[in-house]
Amino acid sequence: TSWRALDPKTWEFNLRKGVTFHDGTPFTAEDVAFTIARAKGPTSEFRNYLTTVTGTKVIDDHTIHLLTSGPDPVLINNLCYVFIMSKKWCEKHGATEAQNFKAKEEKYTVRHENGTGPYKLEIREPDIRTILVKNPNWWNAKTYPYEIDRIIYTPIANPATRVAALLSGEVDFLLDPPFQDLDRLKKNPNIKVDQIAQNRSIFFGLDQASHELRSSNVKGKNPFKDKRVRQAMHLAIDGYAIQKVIMRGLSQPANVITAPMVYGYPKELDKRPPADPQKAKKLLAEAGYPNGFEVKLDCPNNRYNNDEKICQAVVGMLGKVGIKVNLDAQSKTLHFPKITNRQSDFYMLGWGVATVDSHYVFTYLTTKDGPWNGSGFTDPRVEELTQAMSVEMDKAKRDAMIAEVWKKLTEDVIYLPLHHQVIVWAMNKKLEMPMQPDDQPQFCWAKMK
Template sequence: MQKTIAAIAVLMASTMLVGHANAETVRWASSFDALTNDPHSQNSGRTHNFNRHIYDPLVGRDLDGNLVGRLATDWYLKDGDDTVWVFELREGVTFHNGAEFTAEDVVFSINRAKSENSNMRQLHADVVEVRAIDDYTVEVQMSGPSPLYVNNVTNTFIMDKDWAEENDVIDVQNYAAGEENFAVRNTNGTGPYVLVERDPDVRSTLQAFDGYWGETPQVTEIIWLPISDPATRIAALLSGEIDFVQDVPFQDIERLSQTDGISLVTGPENRVSYFGYKVSEEPLASSNITDVNPLSNALVREAIHLVVDREAIRQVVMRGQGTPTCTVAPLRVNGWREEYHECAPVDIERARELMAEAGYEDGFTITLDVSNTAPNHEVIGQAVVGMLGQIGIDATLASRPQAQHSPVVVTGETDFYMLSWGVPTFDSAYIFNDLVHSRTGSYGTYNPSGYADPEIDAMIQSLGVETDIEVRDATIAAIWDEIHDYRLLLPIHNDPLAYAMREGFNIAVHLENQPSMTTMTVE
């Protein structure tokens, strides 16, 4: 609450100084802040969204999800060797400090992104070597044929190698350990905006970079204001203190759509919200059952799936928004299947029978960890707590800001948690690598469940180098069969999106919820 009050106080002060913001300035309210400015530390959508205005990847995606060139102008498999990706780089690009962008920066950045502390490392797990052929050509040697690797680089941002060395940020920030480095609050990218002010969780200011290689954006200044309280965000929009709200509370969509002076746009997001839990044999830290883990019992996991009413969550909590689902694969992802998208009917009596068969007729206690700044996660968590109570599972809700919630999951210090997962590669392997594969090497970063199956791990790793599409799709289907039958995760819905802005500001909903102020128009 103190952070929210501070943000509003700063905002009001700036508003009094300048009156209405200039047409080229956008005051952007988000429900929570980027976790860090170290571009290779956290694989977080909001963090990528903020950093994307400062840094560029080699390849990006347009509003329809199509691959488009950024710092690379062309990319292809090397003639005669399908284990090597070639990236031809854009010439004449400079970093914000004036340094020239060259192939050595790409080599440095990919190697940094695949290093131990990076949450981006699973995307580059099959990379054996990155080499500069000349100043504007890079070859990436893969461990085998990797026809889809280019899909993995859309959120890997390119740093200035010399700047990183000068400021002792060759190594990636160890976020889970609470480490700070110079790149956490300081930046030097090739992107359209320069970071000029950074007060985490309060206020950040970005200004258009005069030397940007792309088109000059109409928005020349961004004031980024994390405001966790939904009512405060909307009140600031209605009062004219905010121009653009990224996270519109779903209970406010109908009202805002009928409010003069406010424009509202909605659409689906390439993301699923889900619950996960410990399934290993070790007893849960937060449960009154101290000799075994109740969630390691398949009957208990099936009971949980049968008692969670996703349609009720959509109608009551989400105000009719979102699409209930029983798969963590968003609709447009390769490997999505209708039969796993559809959920079995809610059956409380059968769920109670399963609990009794498992030996937990009287239920058990557990702590549910959720983010209170991720949109609607806390209220969805409250709803699920009530549903679980119907079969004797007494869940205590523990909510904390996203910056504290994410490390709880990554370090495995949770028995039961909620997250949402986007899929920027539009391929199931991205889900499997982080959420299903055991925690080994570059894999399993967001899998605190304890689930580990060597056969499934091998199948997942094979997806990175399999060139026969039919064989690869069959492997994906087999992995989904295992995940669904095992009830490894508890999906809730495909996430909806809603943006609201003052009249005169225009931006389309981005499929990955990565709105770029370079695409905003101001009348």
């Protein structure tokens, strides 16, 4: 309910009393201490939220101290995304360590939950259905509308079938409807369509660490290590044509890999150059590839708006400058491990910034040990600045650090930015659901007229 810094390395948090987990056990400081330790574990995907946290000290059931290596300007932001787990429940079900996502490990926590939120998990059948039911003991029930009693989430892979389900009334809410069907949905008097700029940017990553690419016909060296090759590829991809034809205007062509609402967003650098195939060919020739080269592109086909269609278009655009791209489009469950395990030469990735701060982008995507840095990029100065901005409390100094990193990443074309996404939701006209840039429906806010 409140927090304060006792000194530059100690934060005190006073926890809400009377909160229980879904199984009825009380929420205490011991659960917070356990969760922090678990989230910092080697298999955790959340450890980068807690880079400055060195430990915890339980004072009593509802008071805890977080110990840090120094001042942390984004600690409170980061903690919002470390969701507290029940220590007793995790111990009971052998889940005291986080799931090893890279090793495709499945623990009890993959299909079960025990939180403190407004809805409880009734059934979890991945790729089939997930059913949530109202938690009658939710501590914050008086604050929100909290009108929806039961949520049935049904994945429907076929776009036409998804739209038909909404039109027929089989479903009430459609997340990310197919863009080609938006006009039809908007004309239906029983359906409403809402949109908002999303906190997510789409880009392509290039393996710049390997001595030789796995899928290329170039042997003995890596074309992506050459900045001119990366520049050529960026110029060959026509982001404006993709915006117009594939995205139907529902994207913002980008020259950086973070969205405008993120703190430290470099507006002056986010000016995507127009496609220039001739200049791209010249750069490739200067780099020693006058006839281009061959490489495989890994792409998801069920994660981002029109992801596979975008990749198909990029294959054609790069082909025009001599780069033969072999497309491998797969489900996100097969695609993402290639990136986190650094087993992809060339890949599509989308990045949302949970903490809405540039440091989050750098920590995950541009540091040597960044969990999603499939490019293998590393630079001593970027490492130094990323670490420094995590403890710098002087706003002007921290802003300068962020700006320097963005300038380096953009000028050296470390990634190939494509666009910032736009969120579109379609729903039964009787449903009121406030939109947020993170594209996460909050059903506790929803109302049915």
